[in-house]
Amino acid sequence: MDLVRDGADEFYCGINHPEYSFALNRREMPHGNVPTLEELQKIVQLAHEHGRPVYATLNKTFYTGPELEILRELIDHLKEFGVDALIVSDIGLMEMLRESANGWRLHLSSVAAPMNSWSVKFFRQYGVERVILPRLHTNEIKNIRAEHPDLEIEVLALAWYCPNYDGICSFQHDLKSFNDAAYERGLMDNACCLEYQIEMINDGDPQRDDFFINSIGKRFSNVYLRMSAACEGCSVFQLSHSGINSLKVVSRLLNRQQKRRCLQFMKKCVDAVESFGKESEFTFFVKKLYKSSFGFDCNNNCYMNPVKARP
Amino acid sequence: MTVNTQLEYHERDRLVEKAIAFLRTLNGEMYRGVQKALYVQAADVLTEGDLPVGEFDRIYFGVEFCERRIPSVHQLEKAISICREDGKPLTLVTPIVTDWGLKRLNPLFGRLMEYDEHAEVVVNEYGTLMFLREKFPSFKVVMGRVLIRQKKDPRVPLIHDEKIRGYFSGSVLDSAYFCKFLHGQNTRRVELDNLPHAQPPQADFSVSLYYPFVFITTSRNCVAETCDECARVHYMLYHPTMGDGLIFYGRSQFFVNLNLNWLENSRIDRIVYQFYVPL
Numbered sequence: 373m374d375l376v377r378d379g380a381d382e383f384y385c386g387i388n389h390p391e392y393s394f395a396l397n398r399r400e401m402p403h404g405n406v407p408t409l410e411e412l413q414k415i416v417q418l419a420h421e422h423g424r425p426v427y428a429t430l431n432k433t434f435y436t437g438p439e440l441e442i443l444r445e446l447i448d449h450l451k452e453f454g455v456d457a458l459i460v461s462d463i464g465l466m467e468m469l470r471e472s473a474n475g476w477r478l479h480l481s482s483v484a485a486p487m488n489s490w491s492v493k494f495f496r497q498y499g500v501e502r503v504i505l506p507r508l509h510t511n512e513i514k515n516i517r518a519e520h521p522d523l524e525i526e527v528l529a530l531a532w533y534c535p536n537y538d539g540i541c542s543f544q545h546d547l548k549s550f551n552d553a554a555y556e557r558g559l560m561d562n563a564c565c566l567e568y569q570i571e572m573i574n575d576g577d578p579q580r581d582d583f584f585i586n587s588i589g590k591r592f593s594n595v596y597l598r599m600s601a602a603c604e605g606c607s608v609f610q611l612s613h614s615g616i617n618s619l620k621v622v623s624r625l626l627n628r629q630q631k632r633r634c635l636q637f638m639k640k641c642v643d644a645v646e647s648f649g650k651e652s653e654f655t656f657f658v659k660k661l662y663k664s665s666f667g668f669d670c671n672n673n674c675y676m677n678p679v680k681a682r683p
Numbered sequence: 684m685t686v687n688t689q690l691e692y693h694e695r696d697r698l699v700e701k702a703i704a705f706l707r708t709l710n711g712e713m714y715r716g717v718q719k720a721l722y723v724q725a726a727d728v729l730t731e732g733d734l735p736v737g738e739f740d741r742i743y744f745g746v747e748f749c750e751r752r753i754p755s756v757h758q759l760e761k762a763i764s765i766c767r768e769d770g771k772p773l774t775l776v777t778p779i780v781t782d783w784g785l786k787r788l789n790p791l792f793g794r795l796m797e798y799d800e801h802a803e804v805v806v807n808e809y810g811t812l813m814f815l816r817e818k819f820p821s822f823k824v825v826m827g828r829v830l831i832r833q834k835k836d837p838r839v840p841l842i843h844d845e846k847i848r849g850y851f852s853g854s855v856l857d858s859a860y861f862c863k864f865l866h867g868q869n870t871r872r873v874e875l876d877n878l879p880h881a882q883p884p885q886a887d888f889s890v891s892l893y894y895p896f897v898f899i900t901t902s903r904n905c906v907a908e909t910c911d912e913c914a915r916v917h918y919m920l921y922h923p924t925m926g927d928g929l930i931f932y933g934r935s936q937f938f939v940n941l942n943l944n945w946l947e948n949s950r951i952d953r954i955v956y957q958f959y960v961p962l
Contacts, residue, residue, distance in 0.1 A: 512783070544834060570918055
């Protein structure tokens with residue numbers, strides 16, 4: 373268990389269903405999920421031997437009726453294997469779990485988009501014990517913490533940089549796997565990764581054209597339509613004062629070496645933060661650490677950066 | 684905060700022509716009994732004479748996606764005043780909000796309550812739903828199109844396999860458990876996008892259909908530095924698989940679907956006509 377040695381306190385994963393060809397969680401790519409139930413059973417057993425819990429993601433943006441029936445059976449297996457919690461987002465699934473009253477510990481996925489303290493209150497009606505927050509400013513996180521002092525709060529620390537709200541976005545991930553011919557032409561990649569021809573429409577004042585093209589157009593290309601790993605290392609300073617219980621290192625699509633590198637980096641950030649009194653000094657430390665961890669300079673591709681810029 | 688009039692204001696004549704054409708479309712027998720709602724984000728739009736406001740059955744007022752563009756109480760007052768004069772019911776639309784946005788909505792709810800304690804409020808976020816249930820329980824809550832989830836990728840019609848295409852044609856309303864939740868909330872109306880590949884919902888709710896802008900996604904990140912800048916620019920994103928292109932406005936992305944092709948044999952009894960690209 374390299375990952376335990378690297379600092380992982382808990383694990384989460386999705387599962388591919390043996391008889392259902394569509395994904396049962398938000399990570400639609402099959403290689404982002406545990407391939408079989410047998411494999412999952414081994415993972416849970418091994419993690420428990422090291423005193424680490426395993427959480428299963430059932431966090432599609434929504435489930436249809438037939439999918440919920442598939443889940444009902446799958447969830448029984450998860451219980452049998454000793455999975456410690458379900459990461460959920462769909463109201464229908466939460467209603468089903470409430471009805472079955474089988475005592476699951478529930479974590480609310482960021483896919484549910486719990487944006488404010490009232491939405492957290494709403495989801496807590498379903499017995500949610502931990503909330504994984506979407507992209508929020510640290511002040512907004514503090515506000516939720518103040519309203520819910522007994523709640524476990526988790527935030528994403530290293531993630532794929534998608535500018536959209538994960539749970540609200542209705543573009544389809546991995547559409548290419550449904551359409552091989554189009555994939556061969558490179559047309560069915562995730563919508564946020566496509567190469568678009570961009571036309572800017574302004575309010576009809578030609579004198580503004582240069583301004584738009586030079587400033588906003590450039591900003592648009594930089595902020596949107598680029599999807600790469602995004603880091604929240606520097607934010608650990610602010611987050612450490614926000615009452616966060618858990619940081620999620622999103623790495624389901626990474627290989628083992630990449631997973632370890634990300635985990636080691638984030639663990640060092642967390643371990644070091646208390647020794648820094650000033651945020652600027654911590655940021656300097658993180659940027660140096662970033663370079664030594666990943667082999668290249670930090671490119672300021674911060675997960676929450678645009679939010680910070682407009683508090 | 685000063686916000687300019689909407690982006691397409693300079694093309695108002697063209698927009699009015701489009702609205703009139705839309706109304707003509709709905710004159711046919713097929714649309715008998717279908718309510719026509721006019722959606723505006725600023726009350727001023729309603730007072731500028733040439734828009735045939737009188738031909739609509741209801742006014743939708745508010746924003747769906749950006750909490751920074753929540754209208755002021757003053758704007759709501761104007762909308763209420765116009766609706767009262769014309770005898771039209773008003774629906775207040777609320778966006779995805781943080782706690783900050785919810786605080787901004789609170790006075791709007793208070794004013795709307797004074798006007799009509801049973802007014803319709805569209806919610807697009809569960810915190811707002813919870814807030815209304817506790818603080819303003821008499822409002823008729825309508826579940827907005829952000830919460831009634833569908834698979835909206837414009838490339839779905841390009842999928843060859845009919846069975847797989849069918850999988851992408853559903854919505855969260857296909858879930859009996861979700862419908863049970865809606866009934867528990869005493870919700871009688873849900874709102875959907877006019878997707879080219881969707882199947883009409885069979886669930887037991889009244890359904891509003893948004894037209895012509897199909898919402899795809901939204902973000903916390905705003906390209907514009909200021910709301911004034913946001914009001915003056917949007918982007919078209921073209922790609923061979925994306926039909927006539929995606930509209931990127933404010934924080935959100937849309938495509939346009941001008942065909943009302945799944946009205947028959949459905950529970951759709953209201954079409955929400957959006958005068959501008961929504962925010």
